[in-house]
Amino acid sequence: MNNNNLYRPIRAEILEIRQETASDRTFVLAWNSRPLPGQFFEVSVPRLGEAPVSISAIEDDRIEMTIRKVGRVTDGIFTLGPGDALFLRGPYGNGFPLNRFENKHLVIAAGGTGLAPVRPVIRHFTARRDQLAGLDVLLGFKTPDDILFRDDIEKWKCDASIRVTVDKPADAWSGAVGVITTLVPEVDFRDINETEVIVVGPPLMMKFTVMAFLDRAIPPEHIWVSYERRMSCGVGKCGHCKIHDRYVCLDGPVFNYAEARWLQD
Numbered sequence: 001m002n003n004n005n006l007y008r009p010i011r012a013e014i015l016e017i018r019q020e021t022a023s024d025r026t027f028v029l030a031w032n033s034r035p036l037p038g039q040f041f042e043v044s045v046p047r048l049g050e051a052p053v054s055i056s057a058i059e060d061d062r063i064e065m066t067i068r069k070v071g072r073v074t075d076g077i078f079t080l081g082p083g084d085a086l087f088l089r090g091p092y093g094n095g096f097p098l099n100r101f102e103n104k105h106l107v108i109a110a111g112g113t114g115l116a117p118v119r120p121v122i123r124h125f126t127a128r129r130d131q132l133a134g135l136d137v138l139l140g141f142k143t144p145d146d147i148l149f150r151d152d153i154e155k156w157k158c159d160a161s162i163r164v165t166v167d168k169p170a171d172a173w174s175g176a177v178g179v180i181t182t183l184v185p186e187v188d189f190r191d192i193n194e195t196e197v198i199v200v201g202p203p204l205m206m207k208f209t210v211m212a213f214l215d216r217a218i219p220p221e222h223i224w225v226s227y228e229r230r231m232s233c234g235v236g237k238c239g240h241c242k243i244h245d246r247y248v249c250l251d252g253p254v255f256n257y258a259e260a261r262w263l264q265d
């Protein structure tokens, strides 16, 4: 499935579908090349249109995408089952700089569906724990019912320090309650100059979570964010994703915060 023409959608068979929450499903797709963690595809359903979607897991013969049902294209995707197909253009975008994180203390803060694009980073380093000095993962969800990738979260606890908080608890919830920024003071930063931070989630969550890390004296150039802008072409032609002179589809979606703080909404 080498796609030399980046505009040409490639058929990807749906192998399996997992219901993550009431509105999120993970689609396991046959795909035999390995995109980078943090990249995305333009996913289309014939006659309905296309939507940019991050890659939520990467294997040699398959990828996963975790999709929230919000409108025309995603409604169409949710009518499909195993044996049907999605059509993918890409992969597009830059991805996370995994080499830069090696031998560092990596702290990942993800809000809601922001966990989807960083899941491949967590999977990469929990499988290679010797490549990091430490791994802290902070996860925030609206309610316990919104928690994504529950099985993964349990497995990651063997190789990382995982903290999960919810804004609104349910009766059976015994974990932390509060917005994700309340978890930042709990992190033990051994050496801020040897720490790298990833923040991904809705715009307000990203803004306040980055501020919380800056309050802990993490240098802006050690903070990485991934932006979800409205996109169309995905390849720097249409201008939909342009902010000042930067194209989120080409220059991002992953940005170093020191270079991109002025890109924030």
Ligand SMILES: Cc1cc2nc3c(=O)[nH]c(=O)nc-3n(C[C@H](O)[C@H](O)[C@H](O)COP(=O)(O)OP(=O)(O)OC[C@H]3O[C@@H](n4cnc5c(N)ncnc54)[C@H](O)[C@@H]3O)c2cc1C
Pocket: 040, 050, 051, 052, 053, 054, 055, 065, 066, 067, 068, 069, 070, 071, 072, 073, 074, 075, 113, 116, 117, 227, 228, 229, 230, 231, 253
């Ligand atoms: C780089 C990138 C990666 C993404 N990764 C994922 C992912 O992994 N999983 C996932 O579920 N979604 C992801 N999205 C968002 C996804 O592209 C939109 O939800 C999708 O385009 C909606 O299309 P639709 O036709 O179903 O909905 P529409 O009918 O177009 O819109 C339905 C509602 O969603 C809102 N909306 C549409 N697009 C966006 C957007 N980009 N940001 C915020 N609100 C939007 C609209 O304003 C409207 O209220 C990503 C977006 C980008 C840019």
Ligand code: FES
Pocket: 230, 231, 232, 233, 234, 235, 236, 237, 238, 239, 240, 241, 242, 247, 248, 249, 250
């Ligand atoms: S989506 Fe068209 S230029 Fe970025």
